[in-house]
Amino acid sequence: EFSKGINGLQKVILRESRGSSAEVYLYGGHVTSWKNDHGEELLFLSSKAIFKPPKAIRGGIPICFPQFASHGTLDQHGFARNRFWAVDEDPPPFPTNTLNKAFVDLILKPSEEDMKIWPHSFEYRLRIALGPGGDLMLTSRIRNTNSDGKPFSFTFAYHTYFSVSDISEVRVEGLETLDYLDNLQNKERFTEQGDALTFESEVDKIYLSTPTKIAIIDHEKKRTFVLRKDGLPDAVVWNPWDKKAKAMADFGDDEYKHMLCVEAAAVEKAVTLKPGEEWKGRLELSAVPSSYCSGQ
Numbered sequence: 278e279f280s281k282g283i284n285g286l287q288k289v290i291l292r293e294s295r296g297s298s299a300e301v302y303l304y305g306g307h308v309t310s311w312k313n314d315h316g317e318e319l320l321f322l323s324s325k326a327i328f329k330p331p332k333a334i335r336g337g338i339p340i341c342f343p344q345f346a347s348h349g350t351l352d353q354h355g356f357a358r359n360r361f362w363a364v365d366e367d368p369p370p371f372p373t374n375t376l377n378k379a380f381v382d383l384i385l386k387p388s389e390e391d392m393k394i395w396p397h398s399f400e401y402r403l404r405i406a407l408g409p410g411g412d413l414m415l416t417s418r419i420r421n422t423n424s425d426g427k428p429f430s431f432t433f434a435y436h437t438y439f440s441v442s443d444i445s446e447v448r449v450e451g452l453e454t455l456d457y458l459d460n461l462q463n464k465e466r467f468t469e470q471g472d473a474l475t476f477e478s479e480v481d482k483i484y485l486s487t488p489t490k491i492a493i494i495d496h497e498k499k500r501t502f503v504l505r506k507d508g509l510p511d512a513v514v515w516n517p518w519d520k521k522a523k524a525m526a527d528f529g530d531d532e533y534k535h536m537l538c539v540e541a542a543a544v545e546k547a548v549t550l551k552p553g554e555e556w557k558g559r560l561e562l563s564a565v566p567s568s569y570c571s572g573q
């Protein structure tokens with residue numbers, strides 16, 4: 278279902294028979310909303326988000342490609358998040374089963390301008406699907422279509438902003454005892470010591486070689502997000518807290534209390550593709566009542 282979104286930007290709405298839904302802007306190939314079958318919003322979208330190129334939309338699921346953050350020479354987080362994607366009318370078969378799923382296929386190819394800043398030809402196919410239980414699945418397939426025989430390397434993240442009731446009541450399970458690079462301390466490497474992660478100040482860490490399943494437990498809402506990933510070894514955890522929040526023009530001063538980014542990513546080791554090769558990175562999100570999976 279296609280319609281005009283904010284500022285006339287084109288969006289696609291996915292609806293699943295039991296009532297869950299998702300909204301995808303072609304600008305950025307960006308999921309801006311994911312609602313469960315009670316109509317509750319599960320992703321955070323800033324009330325100050327700017328829906329206007331070249332600014333990336335603040336919230337939802339921006340795609341960081343071909344560069345995560347400042348790990349390279351491109352602008353922060355690469356350019357996929359502020360390009361206009363197209364609907365892929367004739368996608369090659371995807372490995373994902375689409376039975377009972379609402380889905381849309383998008384494609385991004387570099388423009389001549391893009392090739393000036395990142396001189397590689399690629400086809401990036403993104404399938405966004407909503408499963409019968411309301412699960413949201415994103416599958417990225419990136420192919421090197423260089424005709425000059427050259428490989429290329431990239432880093433990547435699904436920069437997911439989860440909506441939480443109160444950041445001080447949130448716990449993340451699955452990252453304890455892992456090594457991480459701390460962006461707030463010159464990207465130095467540390468080892469997480471404690472239990473599940475909790476939050477009382479700014480955090481900007483890249484957890485390395487993480488398990489395929491991570492849980493975000495929102496005690497107040499009694500909701501647990503379960504994130505499953507494939508092809509994406511790392512996980513970025515980000516919350517700007519009060520000072521950085523104030524410094525961001527497209528983010529409300531107090532909104533940091535109601536969001537947490539947990540980003541399935543490939544950062545520490547860049548992905549390298551030879552011409553003709555394809556990489557696949559998958560993210561699956563579900564939201565379940567906490568008691569079902571954490572015993573809380």
Ligand code: BG6
Pocket residue numbers: 333346353354436460481482513515540
């Ligand atoms: C996170 C990075 O993924 O994204 C942070 O780890 C960064 O360092 C944040 O501040 C937001 O980035 P941006 O470009 O969307 O403001």
